[in-house]
Amino acid sequence: MPARMAEHILVVEDEADLADLIAWNLRQAGYRVTTAPRAATALAEIRRQKPDLVVLDLMLPDMPGTEVCKRLRRDAATERLPVIMVTAKGEEVDRVVGFEVGADDYVVKPFSPRELVLRVGAVLRRAAGTPDESEQAEVITIGKLAIDVPRHEVRVDGDLVSLTALEFKLLLDLARRRGRVQPRDALLERVWGYAPGVETRTVDTHVKRLREKLGAASDYVETVRGVGYRLRDDVPEA
C-alpha cells in the first residue's frame, strides 16, 4: 500500500507559543501543519490551501473563532470542513458544538497536546466516513422517518432533512440498533471514534441538534436517563 498523504491541519491561534506547541505535536503525529495568527489570515489560507481540518482558537484578535466557524459553515466550499474549537471556558461548549456555530469538536484550555492529537485523529476518521456502511443498498424506515443509507438522505414525512455527516452517522447508528439503549460511551466509540474513557458532552449536544432537525420525528430519539439514547421502534407506521 502506498504511504498515506499527510493530512493538512491549519492551526489558528494568535498566541505564538501555543501555536508552536500544537503544531509541533501534530507534526510529531505525522500531520502537515501550517499556522495562522488571525481570523482574516485563516479564512484566506483555508480558501487557498483547502486544509483537511482546522484547529480554531475561540479568542482571536480580529474576530471570535465562533464567527470564523459560522462563516465556514455558511460557505458551500467549507461547510463540511472539520473544525476543532479551542475554548477557554467549559460553559461555551454547548454553543460551540451546537447548531449556531457547528464545530465538530472542542478542547478546553488548558488541554494536553496528546488529547488534541487524539481528537484530530478521531474527527478526521469520522470525516473520511466508513465506505462499507455507505455502500450498502439499504433504506431504513421507522414510522415517519426514512434513512436512505447509500444516498446519505434522511426524510421525515417525505421531506428531506439536512444533516451533517456526523448527525447522519449518529442517527444511522441508533437506527441500526433501534429499540435498544445505546450508552453514551458506546456511541462515542462507534460514531466519534474515541477511545473508551474520553469524557465529553458532545453526544448530548449532537443528539439535541439531531432532534431539532428531525422535527415531527424528534421524539423518536429517546433519552434514557443516566445511560444514553435509544431510537424508538414502537412508533406507528407512516
Ligand code: CA
Ligand atoms: Ca487566542
